[in-house]
Structures are given as C-alpha cells and as structure tokens.
Amino acid sequence: METQIKKLGEKNISAAKEILIRGGVVAIPTETVYGLGAVGTIPLAVKEIFKVKGRPSDNPLIAHVHKDYDLNKLVYIEHDYVYRLLERFTPGPLTLVFNSKRVVCDEATCGGQTLAVRIPSHEGCQQLLKAVDMPIVAPSANLSKHTSPVTAQHVYNDLNGKIPLILDGGKCVGGIESTVLDVTERTPRILRAGLITKEMIESVCGSCDVALHKEGDKVKSPGVKYKHYRPKCETMLFESGDIDGVINAYNEELNKGGVPFIMCDSVYEKEFSGKNLLLLGNTPEQIASNLYDKLLDGEKKASLIIAIAMPDEKGVNMGIMNRLRKSCG
Ligand code: AMP
Ligand code: MG
Numbered sequence: 001m002e003t004q005i006k007k008l009g010e011k012n013i014s015a016a017k018e019i020l021i022r023g024g025v026v027a028i029p030t031e032t033v034y035g036l037g038a039v040g041t042i043p044l045a046v047k048e049i050f051k052v053k054g055r056p057s058d059n060p061l062i063a064h065v066h067k068d069y070d071l072n073k074l075v076y077i078e079h080d081y082v083y084r085l086l087e088r089f090t091p092g093p094l095t096l097v098f099n100s101k102r103v104v105c106d107e108a109t110c111g112g113q114t115l116a117v118r119i120p121s122h123e124g125c126q127q128l129l130k131a132v133d134m135p136i137v138a139p140s141a142n143l144s145k146h147t148s149p150v151t152a153q154h155v156y157n158d159l160n161g162k163i164p165l166i167l168d169g170g171k172c173v174g175g176i177e178s179t180v181l182d183v184t185e186r187t188p189r190i191l192r193a194g195l196i197t198k199e200m201i202e203s204v205c206g207s208c209d210v211a212l213h214k215e216g217d218k219v220k221s222p223g224v225k226y227k228h229y230r231p232k233c234e235t236m237l238f239e240s241g242d243i244d245g246v247i248n249a250y251n252e253e254l255n256k257g258g259v260p261f262i263m264c265d266s267v268y269e270k271e272f273s274g275k276n277l278l279l280l281g282n283t284p285e286q287i288a289s290n291l292y293d294k295l296l297d298g299e300k301k302a303s304l305i306i307a308i309a310m311p312d313e314k315g316v317n318m319g320i321m322n323r324l325r326k327s328c329g
Contacts, residue, residue, distance in 0.1 A: 003160045005152050008124035008169040016167055017131050025049055027141040027155045028128060029169030030120040032093045032178050032194070033148040033292065034155045035064070035138030036163065040104040046137055047107055052162045054144040061108045061137040062116040062178070066129035067091050074103050074135060075115050081205040082183050088204050091121035093178040094196040108137040118178055124169040140177060141166075147229050147295045147327060150175055154296055175289035176319050182211070193319035195288060210318075229292070229327035231299035237328040240311040243271050249306050250275060258303035263294055263328075268308065278305065284316035291320065295327055 006012040008029065016026045023045040025038045036053065038045035040063045050057055063074065067090070071077060075098030082096065100115035109115055117135075120126065129136060140148040141155045149155045152168035159166075179194030181201065189209040190198060201208040238245045246262060250272075253260035262268070263278040265287055278294040280287040287310075298305045307328040310317040 001161055001164060003156060003163055003166065005156060005166045005168050008128070008167040010127075012165075012167060013124075013128050013131050016128055016165055019164055020045075020132055020136065021134075023048075025052060025163050027152070027159065027163060027166040028125055028136070028138065029122055029152070029167060029172060030064070030125050030138075030174075031122040031172060032120070032174040032176065033150055033172050034141040034152070034166075035136075036141035036155075036159070037064070037136040037138035039132070040108050040135040040137040043105045043107045046105055049137070049139065050107075052159060053139060053142070055139060056144070058110050059139075060110040060112055060116065061139050062095050062118050062180075063104050063108065063135040063137050064118050064120055064125070064129060065135050066126055066133070067119050068130070069119070069133070069135075071098075071117060073101070074098075075100055075117060079183060079186060081188065084204045085181070085183070085188070085201070086119075089196050089200070090119040091126065092119070092196065093121075093174050093194055094118065095178040095180045095192075097180060097182045097184065097191065099184055104135050104137065114182075114184065116180060122169060122172075124167070128167070145228060145230055147231050147292050147299070148177060149296075150292050154292075157296075171293070173289055175291055175293070176323055179319070181208075193322045195285070195316055195319060197315045198318065199315055229295070229323055231295045231305060231327065233299045233302050234304045235307065235328035236304065237307045237309060237324060240309045242308070243268070246272070246306055246308060249304075253304045253306075259301065260304045260306055261298050261302035263298060263305050263307045265308075276302070278302075284310070284320060288316055288320055291323060 023042045095118040097116045143158045150172040179196040180192035182189040250260045261276040280290045
C-alpha cells in the first residue's frame with residue numbers, strides 16, 4: 001500500500017472522511033501527538049488499528065469527538081464536577097474515562113465497561129471530527145512500544161506502507177499524550193499524567209487522586225503497564241543533578257567507540273558544553289513539547305541517549321517523568 005502525506009485542509013479532510021466511513025484508518029494530528037484513527041463504531045476498522053500498530057489487544061483506545069458532540073450519546077456523566085472539567089479544560093489534552101453506553105464497539109474498549117473520551121483542540125482535527133460527526137478512536141500513530149510521533153514524517157517513518165493517508169497538520173505543540181482521568185467515582189483519579197496537571201484538576205474539583213501502580217496491582221488504565229515510548233538506540237536515565245554520572249557514562253560510551261548524546265534542559269547546557277546535546281528547552285511545557293521530537297532525532301544519530309530526570313514531579317513534570325522513565329529508564 002502506498003502511504004500518502006497530505007496537508008490537512010478542506011479537500012483532504014473529505015478524502016480522509018471517505019476512507020474513515022468506509023472502515024479504513026487515517027493518521028491525524030492532534031495538539032498532543034499524532035493519532036491513528038478509525039470510526040469507533042466499525043469493529044473491523046478498529047481491529048485494523050491494533051493490527052497496524054502491533055498493539056496488545058487488552059489496551060483500549062480513546063474516542064475523539066468534536067466540541068459540539070453530545071457526550072451523552074456515548075457515556076454516562078455521573079458527577080457534577082465533570083461539567084466543570086469540561087468547561088475549563090476542553091477542547092484540550094484531557095481524556096475522561098466514563099461508564100460507557102457501548103455505542104463505541106467492544107473492540108475499541110477491549111470489552112471493558114468504560115470508555116475514554118477526548119475533545120482535541122487542534123483546529124484541523126476539530127474540522128475532521130466535525131465532518132465525520134462520529135467518534136474516532138485513535139491511539140498514537142506509532143508502532144507499539146516506539147516513541148510517539150509529533151510530526152507527519154515521524155508517522156511515515158513507522159507506518160509507511162501500512163496505512164493509506166497521513167494528514168499533515170504541522171508539529172504537535174503539546175508533545176506528550178493527554179492526561180487520562182477516571183471520572184466514574186466521586187473523586188477524579190489520574191490514570192496517566194499529562195499537560196492538564198493534578199494541581200489544575202484540584203483547582204476545579206477540590207481534590208484529585210493519582211493511581212499508583214504497584215507490582216501485582218490490577219491496572220485500571222492498561223496502557224500504563226506496557227513498555228512504551230522507546231527510541232531505537234540504547235538509553236540511560238540519571239537523577240537530576242547527577243552531572244558526574246552523566247559525564248562518566250558519556251565518556252565510557254565514547255571510549256567504546258559509540259556516539260553518546262545527552263538529552264537535557266537548558267539549565268545543563270553550560271555543564272555539558274562541547275558535548276553532543278539534545279536540548280529540550282526551558283520550561284516544563286517546552287520540555288514536554290520537545291521530548292519525543294528529540295528522542296526520535298536522537299535515535300537516528302546516537303548509539304546512546306543519556307537523559308536526566310526532572311528535579312521534581314510537580315505540575316507538568318509528573319507527565320514528563322512518567323514518559324522519561326518508560327522511554328529511557
Ligand atoms: P494511547 O492512545 O496509545 O496514548 O493510549 C491511550 C491510553 O488511554 C492508554 O494508557 C489506555 O490504557 C488509556 N485508556 C483508554 N481507554 C481507557 C479506559 N476505558 N479506561 C482506562 N484507561 C483507558
Ligand atoms: Mg501510544
């Protein structure tokens with residue numbers, strides 16, 4: 001199959017819609033990462049997503065809808081705080097997990113009682129969702145376990161020959177996947193950290209739990225148990241501030257004849273001057289936005305990426321650390 005990359009515009013939205021309503025899959029941009037979409041009510045189309053990605057069959061998909069879509073068609077909204085969350089953070093990088101009305105097929109929810117729903121803010125994505133006017137289920141548009149794509153070219157590099165169309169809507173600004181929040185209980189609970197932080201949710205709901213996964217726990221958000229986001233080269237992750245550790249690892253890799261790259265924020269730039277660097281930027285938002293782009297750039301030229309942990313897990317750093325541990329830990 002020939003995979004085409006086409007600019008996201010009116011004409012190509014029609015082409016994508018055609019493919020989708022006939023049960024095909026299309027890669028689409030969102031404000032977080034690129035997604036591999038299919039209509040959530042067509043079981044064969046949803047199965048194709050799992051096949052293309054090599055995704056484990058017990059890891060459910062997020063349903064994406066446009067901002068005027070009536071969520072009551074898909075799920076039960078059981079708590080008042082949900083309306084405040086919707087008002088404050090959507091459209092945007094927040095996924096809410098509800099009890100499902102099972103309109104979206106069991107293939108997408110992996111037979112579970114719940115459905116995860118998101119309203120993306122990416123304008124082109126909104127236009128596509130509006131045109132289709134059905135829930136589009138979409139995981140990240142990468143091969144399973146690999147780093148998530150934030151450009152159309154990243155998607156092409158993983159899925160060339162496996163899907164007909166990639167809509168190019170530019171580089172994703174968010175850079176890490178949405179916050180996944182369970183809203184089936186009286187207190188909302190973060191299942192996956194992201195750009196909508198615990199602190200932001202608390203400011204709207206009063207309180208917010210974070211699901212902790214201990215060895216042997218039944219996992220409520222299956223995706224968090226898998227190996228994830230890994231670049232194709234070797235990786236290491238050092239504690240924040242462990243400059244000696246980083247330099248030792250760097251020199252050791254050089255002595256072995258390898259090509260080490262240090263991935264760090266601008267605070268460390270001076271410490272490592274003259275060395276191969278993958279610079280992530282200044283603020284947590286910039287770091288999140290650049291993380292996958294730098295990992296995917298790094299895997300092309302490095303034999304080893306040496307990453308450094310964030311100084312804490314407050315705010316957006318919680319989401320960054322979650323991705324860093326899995327990609328580089
Ligand atoms: P991905 O689209 O690959 O970024 O992964 C979607 C994430 O949402 C994974 O961590 C899934 O486990 C999670 N997810 C999707 N549907 C549900 C659900 N019904 N309940 C809990 N977590 C979900
Ligand atoms: Mg993914």
